[in-house]
Amino acid sequence: MNWTEYVRDKMGVLLSVDTWLPRDLPEYAFGLLYTLGSLTASSFVVLVASGILMAANGPQWWTVSPIGFFVRGVHFWAVQAFFFFMVLHLLRVYFSGAWRGGREKTWLLGTLSLLVAIPTAFTGYLMRGDFYSEWNAVQAKDGLNAMGLAWFNVLNAGQMYGMHVVVLPLVLSVLIALHITLIRVKGVVPPYPARDEDEAARRQEEGVAHAQS
């Protein structure tokens, strides 16, 4: 197999303007419920932007600067928005049966994003350097030690800082990017068939079964 040809074939569609900037969308994919995924992604953008500002100024910036305190507040409310919209988005896609039509991996990547988002946010709480950080660190260590994850030392603020500002956001970014890519490539799941379509499908299947018997 020619690797270059393979990547060119795949990337041609994946990186095309039509994939990422569609002019037309399916008629069923409009309205507030279809904005929840975008609001989740937008919250992540605000989180990354405010997080970069804070990382550039060090973990204790908020304790000495009113601007730092304000930016930490933006980061705090953005993470609340992130999970709020993400959970609503999860509920919408669940009740839509959004894994239909070969979209199982899209669902898997979305739920994986939620799974990784939890320790990402948790390590952020450890960065506050207040009582909440102390308490969460000593409480979480027992569970992590019990699970054989003592390497992830929640009592080591240096390690947790690296985890919070680089490692976990990077993993989360990749998962979210892959999730969105699959949505763009596979498309938003269409509705379940309307009643008449459903009935027609049932009749056809029954007819096939009858003919086979």
Next chain:
Amino acid sequence: MHNPKQDLTHRYKYVRADFLKHLTGTTVVVAVLAVGLSLWFREPVRPALHIRTVATTTPLLFEKVAIGDLTGTGIIATYGPPYNDAVGHVQSPLQKLVGVIHPVNPAQDFILKPLGMVAVLNPQVASAMTVWQAASVGQREIWAANYARALAHARVVGKSVAVPAGAYGPVAPMMAGLLRLGQSGLMTGALNRSPADYQFDNQNALLFLQGAPLHQAAKKLELLGNQWGIIHEENAPYPGPWWMTIVTAIYQIPYIAHASGGDAVALSLGMLLFIALMVGPWVPFINEVPRRLRVYRLIWRDYYDRYEHPDGPPPPSAPPDDGASSP
């Protein structure tokens, strides 16, 4: 029987949209929301519990923690991996398998090393330390155990702890010196000492505080595990990390709350639930639950109104791709 992979409509049309404006709009909405909430409500800050605070406001508690570390009966001394070879808090074979990767010897690291620093500045502590070092291990254990028992009858006098007269050897001046170190505010620095002297790791200071001092403070704030502590946040209007509600709920089950391996069970159960959520699409029946629940009729209400209404528009021709939104 419906096949979940094919159980979707094929009649719909594409309509013109401005995708870029949509994404810009949602980002602006969230940014304005986060900035506005930060300006209006600010954010939660709950002051940290310092060793100095514990030593100053509750000297007796400080000494009880310290003597537990010195005698080897404290929580960390009896914990086990990853801190030492004890077995007191070993909850699973995995914990044992990982081994001692963050070694801690509470008597040395929490008490004797900091006291060694105090001894440089305080001749009384220096003399006491000399006696301690010269004594046999058995003699040290007797002195420390006597002092630990005496603390049950001790009282606080000013900023000091007064114990009844007894055979404590040098332990009483050592504990008094350590208490003064705690009250000075220097003990946190004495505990958190990385080889490079750049202090990124606060493990030992947190482990020193992690028993009664932090638990007593947390209980007042209703942050204990059996108080739904993980998801609690400061007073209103601040929300807590509510996204950990499921794991917190598992900790409220009495069997798990009181089990010796409760943390391992709770986290394993939480992870199993999450895996069930992730693999749902591949599990027969589970992957059909949304179709049976029919909540989707509300989600696509407009769509069904349009195509199921007797006077609705004629069905469009099937799109070229099965649901793909790329036109």
